[in-house]
Amino acid sequence: MGILRSLLSLRLASLLVLLMAIAAPAFSQTEEDPGQALLANLADASPRQMDAAIEAIVNSGDPRARSWLDAFGNNRLSRNKDTGQVVVVLRNVGRDWTIADPLTGENLGEISRRELDRVNINNAIRGKLEGVLAMLDLYSTNPEIQRAAAEAMMGKVNEPVIEPLNKLLEQDLPPRVRDRLELAVAIYQLEQGDAQAKAEAITVLTGSLHSRARAALNNAVAGDDPAIAASAKAALVSIEQKLKMNRAAETLYFGLSLGSVLVLAAIGLAITFGVMGVINMAHGELIMLGAYTTWGMQQLLPGQPGLALILSIPAGFMVAALAGIAIERSVIQYLKGRPLETLLATFGISLILQQLVRTVISPLNRSVTTPEWMSGSLVINDALSLTLNRLYVIGFALVVFAGLMLIMRKTRLGLEVRAVTQNRAMARSMGIKATRVDIMTFALGSGVAGLAGVALSQITNVGPNLGQNYIIDSFMVVVFGGVGNLWGTLVAGLTLGTINQILEPWAGAVLAKIMVLVMIILFIQKRPKGLFPQKGRAAEG
């Protein structure tokens, strides 16, 4: 009941949550600040006393309570070994940490980490703390905070908060918040309530796709009351029905998203290999360069990962395109018409580029920050949410594809490229500078690889091995789609991605990969030119 009382007393206080950091201390220097004792109590608490210590802080009704608990939850409360003072660590990187006084908010400067003793928090306590904080936030006037709090209450309802929750439910609440809280209460009732409450709870939970609701129903099925178990089972069956649809949609989304990554990685190759016929084993490393450009951009613009990412799109294209030109001029142009030697030479280049990155930058992966607007997911319903970063990648892949299509179909360069690849001698005699076209085409393909790198930096590791992981897949997509056909690459990438994601859940990731590979080999046996073979005179060229 302690928490209950405190919650009521904090209703007003919680309005001040945002002002907390600058809240002026209400105590003169001579008067002992009760906060000091509360924090010391928390710092000294054994794991079993933690609950009581947290409760005491909430109970105190102190306007700074929220900021203390936040700091505690974020692992930022420490104790000065010498003075015993509890401090908030503002910056905990390196040898000297910046600390502040939790009572006054005053910055106490830097102190060696050897002098600090962290106030321990673990998963179990953090879980409880999240519940307590969510309960506070439910009274927030900020609808965003309130909604997040309602979301967090799922599965965290316990005996002391049930009464205030019911009171809250009597008030006027936004529908989303009400819906969440009713579910949360129902889950609690199903687990702890009497027979009637359980029966009512099952009615509320029927149709809910939330995983916690399913967990509670599953437990009820295993419970001792046969009537409850039966109705819980019925509820689960109806939920499963709904889930099936969602799962299918989810798999499709996963497939499209993996497919779009494959398309991005392969589409540059579709130009250099597909159109020009150059087997470029360093294609993966051009992708890697694009990813490193993103990292470099973020280093140049600290604190603005979003802007850096957007600027990386042209920058990544340029860096990879220039690298591509360098490779074309220095090696590939001398090996024209000798595919085996081109393969070996470009493989060598790929190793050189990898080792170059290892030596110059670091063998370790670089951390690329995901901008705020790209993290998290778009929630369709409780069982289906689309991860935002992948949604952006799908969009980006389509935009890049459309752009390339435009260049190849509607521009002078595209026309020249097609002319040169169909009949080099004829094109030259028509006044097309074949060498220039070669350079431009290779730069275009390489630049697109750089774009893929920018996108991949949001999904996978940015490290020296990045390219290696995609080179085989890229060739696979291009060959499967039909060499020289951009549409083929798009369709092949999306198809392979989807097939892979359908196979993965029941065959396992390793076997799924093998099966896809075998499938492609069989397919190529039947149709050696891929999904969309080149037709007409170009095919013979």
Next chain:
Amino acid sequence: MSIKKHVKLGLSALALSVSFHAMAAEDPIKVGILHSLSGTMAISETALKDTMEMLIEKQNEQGGVNGRMLEAVVVDPASNWPLFAEKARELLEKEKVDVIFGNWTSVSRKSVLPVVEELNGLLFYPVQYEGEESSENVFYTGAAPNQQAIPAVNYLKNELGVERWVLAGTDYVYPRTTNRILETYLKDMGVAEADIMINYTPFGHSDWQSIVSDIKTFGSAGKKTAVVSTINGDANVPFYRELGNQGISSSDIPVVAFSVGEQELSGIDTGPLVGHLAAWNYFMSVDNDANYDFIDAWVEFKGDDKAVTNDPMEAHYIGFNMYVEAVKKAGTTDVEAIKEAIIGVAVPNLTGGIATMMPNHHITKPVLIGEIQDNGQFSVVWETSSTVAGDAWSDFLPGSRDLIADWRAPMKCGNFNVKTGSCGASAGEQALADAE
């Protein structure tokens, strides 16, 4: 050359010249370093090479060992397993090193084993591994499964009340063996088959969408669920990212990892990972003066304020100090003498305890469970009350239950079967047989 020096020094410095004689007469102790500096494993192994160079430098500043300086001989096996064997042969035959510190992956160790046994070398192996091995010529300073996996599972079960288990790993020998051990262990504790989900992924797996979604579904069956992850290196970053994106927080489904350390975390934004767990025998954040001194020395050596330390580095620290102590104790670098002297050698570790070399060539280690923090470090939430001795042969695998390893006379055997009373093939022969 010594005559020239004498002229230079003059006769007055008699004492000095005597000590100089002693120094010059003895060749340096050659320490072979067999870590990949290029290729895929360079990400992990480069730091270990640097650690060894730093330890050797520090030891030389203190005058070396027994009046002899140490000299590092660095080779690059380039993440290429057969090349590991060739480079080991080069170190032992051509460079005539006294000891080798090296390897990361189990497959590279298996490739080196026959060589060090044939040429009677010494190898210190610093990485946590699957066990099921004890060679006369290898000292395992990383954790065996009973020093990492089993205590971590106990923690999840007892402290977090976990009843449903996902064993997720990369598809190679270490995760497969560890998961086999864990599966038997869990079943022995009464966990039902249906409450264990096992999943393997290829190296460098980057598309975790459907697997994470599966884990989410598996975790909604009403029982507290945890993921025990033996996912290797690079694949972890996209895995954790996907967990965050699909909204799985550490208080819903905690993940305990055996291959994620400070170095792996330095490549990611750890904000969404706060609260996920790792089990190691060392964390950079351990509050201990010896540890802080080690970190300070490392930061200075690397000239990088952000340089991190990790568990295998501590293992090399312990292994190196054990070797130094053994050389002091034996008074020589003779391999046979060292093998005898090193058993029982005890040196301080970096977490405030003592590491002792056991007769099975494994060492005693504390087991720590840490939670990921937002600064890329771990905070220790649990540790064993005392150190745990490494067990070469797991008690939870049918074939290995009856085997023990003891390299003291008179047994001198790495896989003595207590039931039949016989000693099997050596680890190197075993590795060769498996390879064929």
